[in-house]
Amino acid sequence: MPTISRSKFQSTIDVMSNLENILQEPLENYQIEKSKSFAGNALAHKFRHDYPAAIENLLIDKTRYKVIGSPGKGNWTDCPWIAILDTLITETAQKGYYPVFLFKSDMTGVYLSLNQGVTDVIENYKREAKSVLKLRAEDFRAKLNYNDAEYSTEINLESKTINARHYQAGNILAKYYPKDNLPTETALKKDIKTFLEFYEALAYSDTSFSSHIEQSHFETKQIRLHWRIERNTSLSKKVKKLKGYTCEACNMNFVDKYGSLGEQYIEAHHLRPISELEIGKVKIDIENDFAVLCSNCHSMIHRMDDPSDLEGLRDCIKKS
Template sequence: MDRILREPIENYLTQKQLTFAGNQLADRLRNEFPNLLAQILPDQSRYKVAGSPGKGNWTDNPWIAILDTLITDTPQSGYYPVFLFKSDMSGVYLSLNQGVTEVREYYRRDAKNVLKLRAEDFRAKIDIDENDLLEIDLNSNSSNAKLYKAGNIIAKYYSADNLPNVAELTADVLRFLHLYEELTFNDTQIDEKKDLTAIEKKQYRLHFRIERNSGVSKKVKDFKGYICEACDFNFVDKYGELGRQFIAAHHLTPIANLGIGQFQINIQTDFAVLCSNCHSMIHRLDDPSDLEQLRQNIMQNE
């Protein structure tokens, strides 16, 4: 487990002088090290670990990221904890950072300022202490390094001569995952007029996060089709080609049953496909998982 940080620190600069294609250290950064890191995660069905030594050529700053797939399944967007190695391999940061590729493509010259503003907003939403407010310096003039510096939300630094042992590394990763989850919940808006306890608010936020995940939604629609399961409305019948493959995927698992931190998703049983009206109405029920109650309401008023 300690090889995740130690091997790149000790060998990256030497290997960087060699051919990139087929390099064993490059391959371990893409595959073995992410797999080792995944073993300490509390819910491997939810989190995806990815690493990179560069694309087509060595990068100044190799990285290994932990992605919450309810937020993003690519390091190019969203936010996530990531190990970022300094270019001179004098140390490595564990940083709660932001995907910079999409921001750079959309905002271009303003990308750095956008990332800084978002980082400030994210920091305001989580419970951190002064030790977390660490600026990162990746010792590189590459555009990505500058954007990672701007996008850093919180960070912890390990110098090459004082790398953490397995227990320390595990504790730090789990703590950053806790802050990651806290940010996930607090970055998802709910109706604050509802009289909810703190745990109920987290459960509602998790419900909406699952429901709005585009990857999950696509799988549900591919499996269940595009006819409303409450009122049988078919968008194609009403709107022709404009309505093809248009429907909402609604998460049916009772909110009170959602576990915080660990959960399993069953595409076949945990979701319904609903038209826009039915999707809005089911969220007005006391129990938005009660599809049968919604059907009864429709039948009684036909």
């Protein structure tokens, strides 16, 4: 059979009138397309581009979340997937944790699963990878409030491939949609929102900090979010590339002090006032929301009442 033409599989953005088609279309056509050439296949293209774009349109903060999908790399995979990544946690599906649509290999249904990146765990733990994923999943579940009757703690992808078996072990919570009873667009949007809330809850719980100041529950979330942003390696690299390696408070450059040892060394500091961080609606502005600081200045600005007050830190340095 010839590969389905692009005219039949029009762009999701143009013709997909509802989100159910993101689930229905693969369930109906994936096994047929899987028997054809992978290169240039229109359904494979939609998994990589159109389906992620359609889901991304639902998200409040498109700068923070990244949606990616995969029908396989160079060849068809048994269980194609579409994942929603919080870039403050991970920018790759190979590690971290994230909500993901996982299609069963027999295409009888699809799971919306809060799951874990398996590649990194397999590489690090080898034969023990499944046990590690299961233990981590149990730990994650213990941090969430959810209705036992509504969500599954175990999934079955009907596949014997290594990744599928590890995704089954890595499942934290899941909701199953059988092919003959797919959710409405409204219901699916609601489920995606709920899983993003689970995702957010885990993100706040896995950032530890200590403070002598008592915070409300919301303030605690804001502080944890601030630290997650500041410690994000990818963001830090972008900030340094844009702003350079001279401290914006005291003008120190590590090369001047340490020679070649200090090349391209500086720390990125998130300037956005913690009180202004909106949980779940954070937009990342690399140019205006960050400063590059030497280690001493970075430590000192965190001791100030307002860690966003760069001018105040400069004034402190001048007075001393």
